Amino acid sequence: MWRYAIPLVFIAVLGGFLYRGLYLNPGYIPSPLVGQPAPEFSLPSLKEPEREVGSDDFAGKLALLNVWATWCIGCRQEHAYLLELSRTSGVPIYGLNWKDDRDAALDWLATLGDPYVATAYDPLGDVAIDWGVYGAPETFLIGRDGTVLHKHIAPLTPEIWQRDFLPKIREECGSLPCPLVEGE
Amino acid sequence: MIPEFGHFALILALCLALLQAVLPLAGAAVGNRHWMALARPVAAGQFVFCAMAFGALAYAFLTNDFSVRFVALHSNTALPTFYKFAAVWGGHEGSLLFWTTVLAIWTLAVAVAGRAQPLEFSSRVLGVLGIVSAGVLLFTLLTSNPFDRLASVPLDGNDLNPLLQDPAMVLHPPMLYIGYVGLSVPFAFAVTALLAGQLDRNWARWSRPWVVGPWVFLTLGIALGSWWAYYELGWGGWWFWDPVENASFMPWLVGAALMHSLAVTEKRGLFKSWTILLAIAAFSLSFLGTFLTRSGVLISVHAFASDPARGLFILALLLVISGGALLLYAMRAKDLTADGGFTLLSRDALLLANNILLTIAAAAVLFGTLYPLILDALGFGQISVGPPYFNTMFLVPMLPLAVLLGIGMHAAWRKTPPHLLVTKLKWPAIGAVVFGVVSPWIFFGTSSVLATIGIVVGLWVVASSLVDPVTRLVRRGGTTARLTRAQWGMYLAHLGVGIFILGATVTSAFDVELDRGVRPGETWQAGGYEFTFQGLRNVEGPNYDAVEGQFEVRRDGELVTVLRPQQRVYRVQRNPMTEAAIDARLHRDVFVALGQSLGDGAWSVRIRVKPLISFLWIGALVMALGGLVAVSDKRYRSQKAEEAERVREPAPATTRVQPAEGH
Numbered sequence: 001m002w003r004y005a006i007p008l009v010f011i012a013v014l015g016g017f018l019y020r021g022l023y024l025n026p027g028y029i030p031s032p033l034v035g036q037p038a039p040e041f042s043l044p045s046l047k048e049p050e051r052e053v054g055s056d057d058f059a060g061k062l063a064l065l066n067v068w069a070t071w072c073i074g075c076r077q078e079h080a081y082l083l084e085l086s087r088t089s090g091v092p093i094y095g096l097n098w099k100d101d102r103d104a105a106l107d108w109l110a111t112l113g114d115p116y117v118a119t120a121y122d123p124l125g126d127v128a129i130d131w132g133v134y135g136a137p138e139t140f141l142i143g144r145d146g147t148v149l150h151k152h153i154a155p156l157t158p159e160i161w162q163r164d165f166l167p168k169i170r171e172e173c174g175s176l177p178c179p180l181v182e183g184e
Numbered sequence: 185m186i187p188e189f190g191h192f193a194l195i196l197a198l199c200l201a202l203l204q205a206v207l208p209l210a211g212a213a214v215g216n217r218h219w220m221a222l223a224r225p226v227a228a229g230q231f232v233f234c235a236m237a238f239g240a241l242a243y244a245f246l247t248n249d250f251s252v253r254f255v256a257l258h259s260n261t262a263l264p265t266f267y268k269f270a271a272v273w274g275g276h277e278g279s280l281l282f283w284t285t286v287l288a289i290w291t292l293a294v295a296v297a298g299r300a301q302p303l304e305f306s307s308r309v310l311g312v313l314g315i316v317s318a319g320v321l322l323f324t325l326l327t328s329n330p331f332d333r334l335a336s337v338p339l340d341g342n343d344l345n346p347l348l349q350d351p352a353m354v355l356h357p358p359m360l361y362i363g364y365v366g367l368s369v370p371f372a373f374a375v376t377a378l379l380a381g382q383l384d385r386n387w388a389r390w391s392r393p394w395v396v397g398p399w400v401f402l403t404l405g406i407a408l409g410s411w412w413a414y415y416e417l418g419w420g421g422w423w424f425w426d427p428v429e430n431a432s433f434m435p436w437l438v439g440a441a442l443m444h445s446l447a448v449t450e451k452r453g454l455f456k457s458w459t460i461l462l463a464i465a466a467f468s469l470s471f472l473g474t475f476l477t478r479s480g481v482l483i484s485v486h487a488f489a490s491d492p493a494r495g496l497f498i499l500a501l502l503l504v505i506s507g508g509a510l511l512l513y514a515m516r517a518k519d520l521t522a523d524g525g526f527t528l529l530s531r532d533a534l535l536l537a538n539n540i541l542l543t544i545a546a547a548a549v550l551f552g553t554l555y556p557l558i559l560d561a562l563g564f565g566q567i568s569v570g571p572p573y574f575n576t577m578f579l580v581p582m583l584p585l586a587v588l589l590g591i592g593m594h595a596a597w598r599k600t601p602p603h604l605l606v607t608k609l610k611w612p613a614i615g616a617v618v619f620g621v622v623s624p625w626i627f628f629g630t631s632s633v634l635a636t637i638g639i640v641v642g643l644w645v646v647a648s649s650l651v652d653p654v655t656r657l658v659r660r661g662g663t664t665a666r667l668t669r670a671q672w673g674m675y676l677a678h679l680g681v682g683i684f685i686l687g688a689t690v691t692s693a694f695d696v697e698l699d700r701g702v703r704p705g706e707t708w709q710a711g712g713y714e715f716t717f718q719g720l721r722n723v724e725g726p727n728y729d730a731v732e733g734q735f736e737v738r739r740d741g742e743l744v745t746v747l748r749p750q751q752r753v754y755r756v757q758r759n760p761m762t763e764a765a766i767d768a769r770l771h772r773d774v775f776v777a778l779g780q781s782l783g784d785g786a787w788s789v790r791i792r793v794k795p796l797i798s799f800l801w802i803g804a805l806v807m808a809l810g811g812l813v814a815v816s817d818k819r820y821r822s823q824k825a826e827e828a829e830r831v832r833e834p835a836p837a838t839t840r841v842q843p844a845e846g847h
Binding site: 004005007008011012014015017018019020021022070071073101104 | 457465468475495499507511513514554557760781782784
């Protein structure tokens with residue numbers, strides 16, 4: 001009788017899905033921000049509280065926005081590489097200090113070095129919510145027209161820079177002169 | 185040299201497995217007794233070589249042979265010896281070797297027990313096990329050889345994943361694997377019945393211990409895993425509906441259904457094709473579990489290294505083995521016709537309900553586990569299915585199941601007069617309802633609908649499981665019939681279910697959770713206890729450094745305990761690990777975990793007071809114990825004992841309420 005073949009059909013369908021699943025990446029969570037205009041913000045600067053740092057600072061520039069905090073172990077891990085990038089890549093790096101203590105953050109920059117052109121201080125995490133940040137470190141690549149070109153979650157490494165960031169930067173620059181030459 | 189020796193032994197084991205897969209089955213098909221007779225010695229040989237390979241890998245670990253890639257990746261000279269041995273199954277390659285070794289042990293046990301069975305039958309069973317074994321050995325050797333050497337030998341190894349450096353973790357995977365792999369035996373029995381085209385009551389009787397045995401191990405393995413997650417992951421939860429947890433839970437549910445449907449098949453000759461289908465499903469789900477954990481198709485806390493080539497191989501194996509069995513089922517199952525009927529109020533009908541409900545629960549878990557994958561495969565994007573879905577979908581079939589369970593234990597086969605059930609179960613039912621409604625108010629001063637339902641159902645299961653044993657103990661030598669081991673086992677296992685339900689309900693409904701930042705010297709209240717953070721100190725372990733907090737716990741001013749949770753950093757892999765401190769008592773656990781430093785000397789702290797959580801593990805232990813007692817029943821042991829039993833057992837058509845025959 002045909003009903004005894006139902007389990008066979010079931011496992012065949014299941015097998016099809018599992019096969020397809022092998023070639024998908026379950027860890028890939030696309031950011032809804034990628035391809036969208038970067039959210040505007042303006043916050044007090046970490047170093048000079050009376051000065052404002054915000055999206056206006058990198059308007060018209062190709063830039064990185066790095067979300068960090070002193071309590072974040074991954075941030076410490078990527079810090080040395082951020083310093084290297086700030087010297088060699090030519091792409092300005094802006095910091096967003098997230099849910100942190102100002103003194104601890106200043107202390108961190110003084111001891112470990114400061115890769116950032118400027119750092120915005122967001123102790124309550126309001127701006128981070130607009131940017132869809134749910135963990136630190138996160139790094140956004142922002143194009144000259146203000147669109148988010150790429151978002152990376154987890155510490156930045158040379159491999160990830162080569163693989164994910166450089167192609168996007170090249171594409172963005174096209175034949176126009178770009179700040180970026182080295183670092184490849 | 186020793187690793188090469190192990191590698192060679194594994195290749196020989198594969199050769200023997202291929203022999204075992206081909207000759208006995210071919211012999212049974214053409215009637216060649218010499219070929220069939222080969223099954224047993226070949227199975228024994230395969231066991232010897234698997235054990236040698238396993239021993240060789242263990243030796244490489246114990247002697248710090250970092251020229252072996254697998255050892256270099258999962259061990260370290262500073263790793264305590266105990267964990268060096270456990271590291272054999274602490275990674276993908278070694279756990280596969282462990283899988284095949286366990287299969288070889290089960291196969292050997294089947295070969296020994298099979299001496300009492302007809303040659304054609306036992307050689308077919310061993311042949312099917314040979315196919316499974318050959319597939320897994322081939323997989324191990326081709327994609328995941330644990331004996332691979334490294335060209336340049338590192339000075340020291342990468343260390344065992346710190347999450348696995350824990351006593352419960354040493355036992356959890358072996359228990360689960362023994363259970364998973366053991367389900368291959370009823371699978372082999374099922375395929376044999378399909379090949380032979382016949383399924384009699386002997387078949388069901390021979391199969392039963394081979395279902396209960398693995399199920400006992402699965403129960404213990406799942407409980408250990410849950411216990412480990414509870415105190416080691418530091419989240420204070422005990423079940424997360426993680427894909428890998430689900431992968432172990434589905435075979436457990438289907439195995440439980442199979443156990444019960446086999447009882448009907450044995451006693452009444454019914455549900456034959458359904459029993460076969462369950463046996464195939466139980467093992468297929470075990471295999472699916474292996475696929476899910478090894479292929480990386482789903483996100484899980486059990487982040488094993490995964491790669492698509494391996495996933496593809498396991499998937500192919502799953503489709504060949506399970507698909508082959510189901511193809512056979514599609515062709516042959518219609519021949520397995522049943523005779524005899526039953527009424528709505530009979531053990532037969534109640535066991536049918538049990539099977540339907542358990543299968544629904546397993547299907548709901550399967551669907552929830554694979555739903556994200558299915559949506560993603562269809563291009564609908566990524567979602568995750570959370571505990572709300574699972575809790576609801578699981579409770580809906582489980583609550584009626586627990587209610588029916590109490591009746592089912594006391595119902596007779598074929599037909600039960602309702603008044604006898606009412607007489608027997610009146611007081612347990614009334615007691616459960618009264619005490620279940622009142623007790624939350626007495627003990628916790630509050631209650632909820634869900635908590636009341638859970639406690640009433642839990643108490644009902646406990647009380648109805650105790651009726652017969654208690655009567656038996658009180659009226660010693662009276663009119664009550666003697667209970668067989670199978671019956672004792674049944675009552676015990678169900679008592680375990682009741683205890684578990686009570687624990688799960690009370691813990692979920694009345695636990696107290698508090699997360700806060702504290703400074704040394706601070707005192708605060710939670711769940712009727714007073715906590716004082718006394719300070720921190722640095723601790724050095726054999727292969728980790730830790731910060732240890734000291735917390736004084738008082739109740740009404742009296743010191744209850746001092747808890748010392750740690751935040752560890754393992755030196756080699758550098759990942760931080762939370763070691764919660766737990767004061768465990770029968771009626772509650774007080775759980776303190778140290779979080780991160782918040783600066784200024786403040787630390788985030790996680791406090792949990794969990795009433796009756798010990799009932800979860802006790803319940804699981806009692807369930808497993810019940811299974812063990814049932815398996816030890818003498819009618820599974822020899823032909824003679826079985827005949828003795830037949831004489832003593834009254835005819836099944838009796839209308840008197842019989843003390844349950846263990847199901």
